[in-house]
Amino acid sequence: MATDRSAARKVFDSFARAVADIPDGAVMMIDGFGGPGGMPSFLIAALRDQGARNLTVIGNTAGLPGFGAKAGQEFITTAVLYENRQVRKTIASFPVPRSPSVMTPFRKAWQAGEVELEVAPQGTLAERIRAGGAGIAAFYTPTSAGTDLAQGKETREFGGRLHVLEHALTADYAFIRAHRADTMGNLTYRGTSRNFNPAMATAARVTIAEVDEIVPAGEIDPEAVVTPGIYVRRIVQRPGAGQ
Amino acid sequence: MKQPMDRDVMAMRVAREFQDGDVVNLGIGIPTLASNYIPEGRRVTFHSESGVLGYGGVLDDGEGDIDLINAGGQFVAPLPGMSVFSSADAFAMIRGRHIAVAVLGAFQVSERGDLANWMLPGRGIGNVGGAMDLAAGARRIIVVMEHVTKDGQPRLVRRCTYPLTGLRCVDLVVTDLAVIAVTPQGMELRETAPGYSAADIQAMTEARLTVAKDVREVEL
Numbered sequence: 001m002a003t004d005r006s007a008a009r010k011v012f013d014s015f016a017r018a019v020a021d022i023p024d025g026a027v028m029m030i031d032g033f034g035g036p037g038g039m040p041s042f043l044i045a046a047l048r049d050q051g052a053r054n055l056t057v058i059g060n061t062a063g064l065p066g067f068g069a070k071a072g073q074e075f076i077t078t079a080v081l082y083e084n085r086q087v088r089k090t091i092a093s094f095p096v097p098r099s100p101s102v103m104t105p106f107r108k109a110w111q112a113g114e115v116e117l118e119v120a121p122q123g124t125l126a127e128r129i130r131a132g133g134a135g136i137a138a139f140y141t142p143t144s145a146g147t148d149l150a151q152g153k154e155t156r157e158f159g160g161r162l163h164v165l166e167h168a169l170t171a172d173y174a175f176i177r178a179h180r181a182d183t184m185g186n187l188t189y190r191g192t193s194r195n196f197n198p199a200m201a202t203a204a205r206v207t208i209a210e211v212d213e214i215v216p217a218g219e220i221d222p223e224a225v226v227t228p229g230i231y232v233r234r235i236v237q238r239p240g241a242g243q
Numbered sequence: 244m245k246q247p248m249d250r251d252v253m254a255m256r257v258a259r260e261f262q263d264g265d266v267v268n269l270g271i272g273i274p275t276l277a278s279n280y281i282p283e284g285r286r287v288t289f290h291s292e293s294g295v296l297g298y299g300g301v302l303d304d305g306e307g308d309i310d311l312i313n314a315g316g317q318f319v320a321p322l323p324g325m326s327v328f329s330s331a332d333a334f335a336m337i338r339g340r341h342i343a344v345a346v347l348g349a350f351q352v353s354e355r356g357d358l359a360n361w362m363l364p365g366r367g368i369g370n371v372g373g374a375m376d377l378a379a380g381a382r383r384i385i386v387v388m389e390h391v392t393k394d395g396q397p398r399l400v401r402r403c404t405y406p407l408t409g410l411r412c413v414d415l416v417v418t419d420l421a422v423i424a425v426t427p428q429g430m431e432l433r434e435t436a437p438g439y440s441a442a443d444i445q446a447m448t449e450a451r452l453t454v455a456k457d458v459r460e461v462e463l
Contacts, residue, residue, distance in 0.1 A: 037309040068316035094370040123334025123376030130331040142379040146410040191310035192293040198329040
């Protein structure tokens with residue numbers, strides 16, 4: 001049955017196997033608004049252990065300690081990839097902690113000149129990813145017009161207002177953090193942990209989802225599916241959660 | 244007696260601007276405090292870039308859920324009628340002019356309403372977050388900030404010297420000393436903190452102020 005073959009292809013039994021083929025130089029989209037909710041921590045840890053280098057990482061932050069977390073709660077972010085010197089370029093909207101005195105692995109790598117940084121307005125970042133997944137090459141937005149972040153970009157007036165041409169982003173791999181997956185790869189999320197996930201899932205050649213629970217096809221109401229399975233190539237269940 | 248407004252009074256004054264039915268986006272800090280002071284009888288819906296509309300107050304660690312945060316990473320309470328959505332949708336709401344009011348902090352505001360609030364010059368690295376999207380997309384921008392810097396330098400300036408967030412986007416500025424509207428003719432002093440004259444305010448303001456005919460002490 002097509003369904004069974006598709007399911008067999010999508011469900012992976014380990015995070016290490018799910019990230020094994022990521023090559024040096026890969027462009028990665030890694031979800032997370034900043035906090036532990038929505039952060040594909042097991043996939044990030046597996047990529048650290050796998051060791052691919054010269055990565056480009058597209059994400060909202062570059063690792064903010066304590067953000068959106070309970071006091072003392074430890075969680076793995078893309079910070080571990082900077083610590084392990086695997087990243088060459090970062091595209092983010094909120095790369096560093098608010099306080100300049102808080103040192104992070106990203107800040108250290110950036111200060112040492114080891115990582116190139118492109119700062120993008122958060123909404124522009126989300127839309128560039130969405131456009132990448134939807135086959136739109138570029139779009140005009142009023143966001144950032146007249147600011148330093150528009151420097152070197154094409155501009156055009158629409159309705160008497162200056163707009164900036166922003167180019168779509170795509171990736172080789174996306175790491176997604178969802179709540180439930182069915183064996184077809186359909187995904188649902190929890191609350192604000194949805195954030196960049198649905199857009200990133202569409203914009204990568206290989207999208208890998210880390211989920212609390214994998215259920216048989218048919219158990220997620222089709223009306224409730226947020227990310228349809230067509231976008232999801234691999235699914236891995238987090239340990240200690242779900243069935 | 245000169246009496247600057249404290250953070251809560253500034254937040255209270257900001258909240259008076261919210262109209263019944265407004266969808267409001269609050270930045271981190273004093274703007275978030277404004278959610279505590281919604282005027283009686285007005286229904287305001289809060290939006291956050293984190294992907295939630297219609298959330299309630301800030302929760303402490305014990306009650307909070309890591310899957311329900313505002314853009315500052317604080318835990319917030321769910322409310323009946325709340326909805327959640329992706330970042331792309333959260334910013335479509337902003338850019339698409341669906342947000343009535345955004346309240347933001349700032350480093351500087353120029354007399355024509357330019358906003359500088361995302362990066363300190365010379366630091367080399369900045370967090371823009373959703374600030375530029377809000378500056379470009381919210382239908383009304385209220386800035387709440389201290390009137391002068393810690394060194395006494397004016398924050399209301401003729402031209403911003405800090406990196407810009409948006410051009411000609413600020414509508415109203417609430418500081419610890421004054422309430423100032425940005426009009427097509429420039430900045431207009433509308434209200435002062437108790438004990439301050441218009442001349443006192445101008446002396447601490449680099450931008451040129453006109454004084455509203457009905458200028459008065461701030462009303463809460």
